[in-house]
Each structure stands twice: as structure tokens, then as C-alpha cells.
Amino acid sequence: MAGSENQKFCLQEVLDSFQLCLSPNKEVYVEHYVAGWRGLVKFLNSLGSVFGFISKDAVSKIQILVNFLNSENGSQYATVQSMVKFELDNKLVDVDKKGICPESGCRTLLRLHRALRWLELFLERLRTSKEDDKTSVMCREAYNESLAQHHPWVVRTAAGMAFFALPGRPTFFEVMDVGPPEQVVAILGKAVPLISEVYLITEELYLKHNLLDLP
Numbered sequence: 001m002a003g004s005e006n007q008k009f010c011l012q013e014v015l016d017s018f019q020l021c022l023s024p025n026k027e028v029y030v031e032h033y034v035a036g037w038r039g040l041v042k043f044l045n046s047l048g049s050v051f052g053f054i055s056k057d058a059v060s061k062i063q064i065l066v067n068f069l070n071s072e073n074g075s076q077y078a079t080v081q082s083m084v085k086f087e088l089d090n091k092l093v094d095v096d097k098k099g100i101c102p103e104s105g106c107r108t109l110l111r112l113h114r115a116l117r118w119l120e121l122f123l124e125r126l127r128t129s130k131e132d133d134k135t136s137v138m139c140r141e142a143y144n145e146s147l148a149q150h151h152p153w154v155v156r157t158a159a160g161m162a163f164f165a166l167p168g169r170p171t172f173f174e175v176m177d178v179g180p181p182e183q184v185v186a187i188l189g190k191a192v193p194l195i196s197e198v199y200l201i202t203e204e205l206y207l208k209h210n211l212l213d214l215p
């Protein structure tokens with residue numbers, strides 16, 4: 001993945017990754033999940049260094065999952081479902097408090113999973129927004145409804161300040177690199193339900209195994 005975060009962002013690529021994420025029996029492939037996030041990090045990096053602390057955290061979580069995929073147990077990490085089973089069966093998850101497995105696949109993916117809800121809410125706002133709506137407001141509202149509930153004050157404050165540096169809606173649409181605004185809206189119309197489906201499947205799995213509050 002060396003350097004891939006610096007390449008040009010393309011919304012269609014992100015969409016393709018999330019499309020490939022779901023197996024025929026609705027399991028979530030970790031490889032494509034991570035590829036989707038890599039694409040999003042490219043976008044974040046194109047917005048400038050104010051977002052560096054967010055991008056750095058996302059990259060480190062992506063890397064933890066890639067390392068699992070490339071490890072000798074890699075096949076156990078093929079899907080989120082197989083990862084959960086493998087880590088729980090082998091007691092590789094710190095369930096109540098951080099202990100011997102502070103960077104399990106389950107807790108790492110949970111952080112990205114929570115961020116995926118933010119993304120879903122943000123993209124839905126972007127999709128239905130009007131020309132002069134503010135991206136910083138859409139982003140803040142989506143954040144407050146999702147990720148903020150899991151972040152301490154200091155992170156919420158830093159995130160809130162970064163949102164002020166977001167470019168306006170026209171620049172956002174340009175960076176998405178898929179054509180005129182109508183085209184962006186059309187692609188967002190496909191992306192949001194896809195992201196939502198991946199989110200819901202993961203949410204149900206984590207709920208079933210009581211993993212939604214992993215430290």
C-alpha cells in the first residue's frame with residue numbers, strides 16, 4: 001500500500017470497493033472494506049494537513065487490519081464474520097478492558113465501523129444538500145450523531161476545529177472527480193445504500209456477539 005494514500009481520489013473507486021465488500025451470502029470482506037477506507041483517506045489527504053491527525057489514525061487502523069490479512073492466520077481474517085469467530089474462539093479480544101490484546105482485529109474494525117456510520121450520515125446530507133449548504137455543518141451534524149459519542153472531549157474539540165477547514169460544496173464535488181453535480185448526486189445515491197448495508201450487517205454481527213463497546 002506504500003504511497004497509495006497520496007494518489008488521486010476517485011469516488012467511483014470507493015463505491016467499487018464497498019460494492020465488492022459483500023459476499024453472496026452477505027459476509028463482509030475485510031480486504032475490500034480496507035480498500036474502501038484507503039480510498040477515503042486519499043480524499044482526506046487531499047484536503048490538507050489540518051486533517052492529518054484523522055488520516056493518521058485511519059491509516060494506522062487500516063494497517064493493523066492489513067497486517068492481520070497478511071499474517072499466517074490471514075485466511076481467518078477474510079471476512080468480518082470469520083475474524084470475529086476466530087478472535088473470540090481464540091480469546092484474542094480484550095472484552096472489558098485493555099489487556100493483552102489491545103489491537104485486536106475486532107476492536108480496530110469497530111473504530112472504522114463507527115466512522116462508517118458518520119460517513120453514511122454525511123454523504124446522505126451531501127446528497128440531499130443545496131448549492132449553498134455548508135459542508136462543515138453537514139459534517140458536524142453527522143459527527144455529533146455518530147462518532148462524537150465515542151470520542152473524549154479533546155478529540156471532539158480537535159475534530160470540531162478541523163471541520164471549519166473543510167472546503168465548500170462545489171470543491172467537494174470537484175474533488176470527487178465523477179463529473180457534474182447531477183452525476184455526483186447520482187453516484188451518492190448508489191453509495192449511501194451500499195455503505196448503509198455494510199454498516200448494518202457489521203452492526204448486527206457485533207451486537208449479536210456483544211462487541212459494540214470493545215475498549
Ligand code: 1Q0
Nearest residue numbers: 011014040041043044053054057058111112115139155159
Ligand atoms: C471530510 C471530513 C473528514 C472528517 C472526518 C470525521 C471524523 C472525525 C474523526 C476524528 C478522529 C480523530 C483521531 C483519533 C481518533 C481515535 O481516538 C479514535 C478511536 O481510536 P482508539 O484507537 O483511540 O480507540 N479513532 C476513530 O474513531 C477512527 C476514526 C477514523 C476516521 C476516519 C475518517 C476518514 C475520513 C475520510 C474522508 C471521507 C470523506 C468523504 C467524502 C468523500 C466522498 C466519498
